[in-house]
Amino acid sequence: MVDYVENRLLTSRRRLLLGGASFAAWAYLPKFARAADGRDPRLVVVILRGALDGLSTVAPIGDPDYAGLHGSIALAADGAHPAIMLDSFFALHPAMPEFARMYRDKHAAVIHAVATPYRDRSHFDGQDVLESGYAGPGRVQSGWLNRALEALPRGERVSSALAVGPTTPLVLRGNAPTVGWAPVALPQADDDTAMRLVDLYRHRDPALAMALSQGLQLDKAASGADMKPKPGNAVAQMRQVARGAAKLMAADDGPRIAALAFDGWDTHANEGGPVGRLAFLLGGLDGALAEFESGLGERWRDTVVVVATEFGRTARINGTDGTDHGTGTIALLAGGAVKGGRVISDWPGLKLANLYEGRDLKPTTDLRCVVKGVLQDQFGLSDRVLAETVFPDSASARPMKGLVA
Amino acid sequence: MARDSQAALVALNRFGLGARGGASGDLINAASDPRGFVKAELVRASGVLLEAPGLQSTQQLGQAVFAYQDQVRQARETAKAAAPAETPSPAPTDQKPGLRRNLSLNAAATEVAGQMAETKPADSVAKPDAIQPSAVAPPSAKPAPQPLNVIQKTFRAEALARLQRATLATCGFTERLVAFWSNHFCISATKGELARIWAGAFEREAIRPHVLGRFADMLKAVEQHPAMLFFLDNQQSLGPDSRAGQNRKRGLNENLAREIMELHTLGVGGGYSQEDVTALARIITGWTFAGRQGQLGAPGSFVFNANAHQPGAQMLLGKTYEATGLAQGEAALADIARHPSTANFIATKFVRHFVADEPPPALVARLRDVFVKTDGDLKALATALVDSDEAWKAPLTKMRSPYDFLVASGRLLARVPEDPGAYLNNLNLLGQPLWSPAGPNGFPDTTAAWAAPEGMKLRLDIAAQMGARLGPNIDPLDLLEFAAADAASIETRKTIERAESRQQALALLLMSPEMQRR
Numbered sequence: 001m002v003d004y005v006e007n008r009l010l011t012s013r014r015r016l017l018l019g020g021a022s023f024a025a026w027a028y029l030p031k032f033a034r035a036a037d038g039r040d041p042r043l044v045v046v047i048l049r050g051a052l053d054g055l056s057t058v059a060p061i062g063d064p065d066y067a068g069l070h071g072s073i074a075l076a077a078d079g080a081h082p083a084i085m086l087d088s089f090f091a092l093h094p095a096m097p098e099f100a101r102m103y104r105d106k107h108a109a110v111i112h113a114v115a116t117p118y119r120d121r122s123h124f125d126g127q128d129v130l131e132s133g134y135a136g137p138g139r140v141q142s143g144w145l146n147r148a149l150e151a152l153p154r155g156e157r158v159s160s161a162l163a164v165g166p167t168t169p170l171v172l173r174g175n176a177p178t179v180g181w182a183p184v185a186l187p188q189a190d191d192d193t194a195m196r197l198v199d200l201y202r203h204r205d206p207a208l209a210m211a212l213s214q215g216l217q218l219d220k221a222a223s224g225a226d227m228k229p230k231p232g233n234a235v236a237q238m239r240q241v242a243r244g245a246a247k248l249m250a251a252d253d254g255p256r257i258a259a260l261a262f263d264g265w266d267t268h269a270n271e272g273g274p275v276g277r278l279a280f281l282l283g284g285l286d287g288a289l290a291e292f293e294s295g296l297g298e299r300w301r302d303t304v305v306v307v308a309t310e311f312g313r314t315a316r317i318n319g320t321d322g323t324d325h326g327t328g329t330i331a332l333l334a335g336g337a338v339k340g341g342r343v344i345s346d347w348p349g350l351k352l353a354n355l356y357e358g359r360d361l362k363p364t365t366d367l368r369c370v371v372k373g374v375l376q377d378q379f380g381l382s383d384r385v386l387a388e389t390v391f392p393d394s395a396s397a398r399p400m401k402g403l404v405a
Numbered sequence: 406m407a408r409d410s411q412a413a414l415v416a417l418n419r420f421g422l423g424a425r426g427g428a429s430g431d432l433i434n435a436a437s438d439p440r441g442f443v444k445a446e447l448v449r450a451s452g453v454l455l456e457a458p459g460l461q462s463t464q465q466l467g468q469a470v471f472a473y474q475d476q477v478r479q480a481r482e483t484a485k486a487a488a489p490a491e492t493p494s495p496a497p498t499d500q501k502p503g504l505r506r507n508l509s510l511n512a513a514a515t516e517v518a519g520q521m522a523e524t525k526p527a528d529s530v531a532k533p534d535a536i537q538p539s540a541v542a543p544p545s546a547k548p549a550p551q552p553l554n555v556i557q558k559t560f561r562a563e564a565l566a567r568l569q570r571a572t573l574a575t576c577g578f579t580e581r582l583v584a585f586w587s588n589h590f591c592i593s594a595t596k597g598e599l600a601r602i603w604a605g606a607f608e609r610e611a612i613r614p615h616v617l618g619r620f621a622d623m624l625k626a627v628e629q630h631p632a633m634l635f636f637l638d639n640q641q642s643l644g645p646d647s648r649a650g651q652n653r654k655r656g657l658n659e660n661l662a663r664e665i666m667e668l669h670t671l672g673v674g675g676g677y678s679q680e681d682v683t684a685l686a687r688i689i690t691g692w693t694f695a696g697r698q699g700q701l702g703a704p705g706s707f708v709f710n711a712n713a714h715q716p717g718a719q720m721l722l723g724k725t726y727e728a729t730g731l732a733q734g735e736a737a738l739a740d741i742a743r744h745p746s747t748a749n750f751i752a753t754k755f756v757r758h759f760v761a762d763e764p765p766p767a768l769v770a771r772l773r774d775v776f777v778k779t780d781g782d783l784k785a786l787a788t789a790l791v792d793s794d795e796a797w798k799a800p801l802t803k804m805r806s807p808y809d810f811l812v813a814s815g816r817l818l819a820r821v822p823e824d825p826g827a828y829l830n831n832l833n834l835l836g837q838p839l840w841s842p843a844g845p846n847g848f849p850d851t852t853a854a855w856a857a858p859e860g861m862k863l864r865l866d867i868a869a870q871m872g873a874r875l876g877p878n879i880d881p882l883d884l885l886e887f888a889a890a891d892a893a894s895i896e897t898r899k900t901i902e903r904a905e906s907r908q909q910a911l912a913l914l915l916m917s918p919e920m921q922r923r
Binding site (some may be wrong): 049051123124127188200208211213214216263264266268269359 | 900908
């Protein structure tokens, strides 16, 4: 009987190995999708939940204060894993060769020292602001991307092959109907969540800590993964979701506007430099972008992928080789439609006096300007709709011009 | 009375099914009068009964199974007669010509789904209940789902009624008592079609009416219920000297008699011998249910078949029971119910379930005395437990069973299930399939059984799914207030506050010791 139970549990474990992030899209084709000029724009919004360390992803290695602040995890242009120089000042994390290639081909851009209008440091509220498009936190049930869809002329419904997804990110929730897809219905908890829980149990409930730790190890053994904790699972999920999403979006009757969310960016401890935890995650993100490029085929030409996160992380590393919640960070644009090959930044500098509240990269660009610029160039939304409906009360944040070729 | 969140946690988690979210005010109400909050549910015995539109009696359900089995047989015979089977026509394609020239979403979706399917092991298909709400399911590629038969429909309706009751109950103490007694007197739906269709009715008819009544009444209702007689084979047991036994050259089946003494009443080492098992088996020969022909009574109802009953007086546990037919067994059960070993066995198991794996001996002794003095009054037993100091002072070291964990999560999230599918799947995954324990001893009741490594990892996965699905719409810190308020540990609060997303925060809250321990 014991054998039977264990067998069944292990079998069910194997059923769960895939899964994770999900993909949600607008249920309609924009009416101009089949317009005569042949341009058929596509937009993908990728939300990185947990607050991405922009200074470790696109490192200002030309800033004299960077290396000192980022200490043991700082990137450098030399060494065993040199960062990839984007210009004479900024360097890209070595885990992102695909994005580097797109950048060289002028199909990828970086916006640095960017932030939403949110200035506190709660993930929950920060994500609300990022995804709702409102200037401050609050219980909002719709996101800016959904409100942008409402302003678009609605064409045919996308094919019914997609189910309504259970996990539509807030950015795409609202009145405009959405459809979704996830690789499997039973995703595993990600390693970061598991580690946080083990940590809580260690402090409050050692017996459960031991049981769960063993369960996690068993699971890795059963799946053939090695026993060291690493976010390999999350990386595979990112690629897989992107691959599936790209295939669906490449179809003639497939969705044009979609959102994804990737979790796990809250790197308080052992963030790692050129290799390590963040490097794994960035490798997953890089892989996901490459999957979109190859999966969208010739549609990549008309595509913009926007990658954004709720806020940045502290400029100075903390006592556990990680970074705490901060303010300014980066946004990434990729896609054949992007006027790329540039790092767009009004660089504030990393001198103590220039840091926001003496600790964070000071934001000099409003993320809403970037997103509004993309929405305007891709879909022709007016200044007024963008300033009143899509991002309420944002007239002062003017759309950034010329982001799309 | 002063507000005591820690005591509220005991009231809601040790005795109940956890605080409900939303506007229930459960934690505050429990904190202002913890004992009163728990005992309030004991006042109304009729509140334990479960009636819902469409739920049928054991007899009706038995007849439904017989009719269904006849139908299946007929269909099989018709199909055989119609052979050779006609060749199936080619599957219609739903490719629209207009989409063919280029990429179509259906094709892409099929392809994407195909990739995912390849990576699944073949054995995962044998899961009729599996739901994949968000998986790509292109209409062209999916075979039409088999309509549920009457047995599956009934099982799901019974499960749903029980889950809804558990989700909506104020404290959930009586539902916990129902689950305790139902597991004590368990049957398994895996025994066969009758067991599956009867599983819910058995609990409604034999357990619930007596949860706040007398143990002897529950014992009699259980051992005379067709579901139990089927589960433990008593309908096959024939008195060797009975007319049926003589005619068919068959005899006793001791299964039910043994489990009555070992698992239902006296307990192992409770002072009975193999002779007693055999004697009880003889005494209850003829306890059966009427079959599809209805020769003995309405099909699917309990009947005493005098033709199968072993004639003569029997000696059981030192006492002689005269040959009084059905009354012989009823008298024997009534005596076993008030045997001192039964009082001891029940009191120990009761305290182990609600208080600690190592039950405090003084509390066990007190409950044993209550059981004896009140002649097995189960309401008095439950009241004595709630009135004890031990039950409130013992640390919350027990682990919620998978069922309690899933129900507590649903309560906290204020989600009344409309379909039992997700619960049934998760219970299967976590090793506590509803009404389907592996043996007649029921599901284990120890912390170790439910805090096993694999089970913890699976709980975490399920919590993460709930977090992903429901996290965006909730404030995890509000939920922590509903669940534990200031009885929550600082570490749990910080872990939730520092989570990288609401989704993650909800998963961590559901997995916190405050939600797992009871």
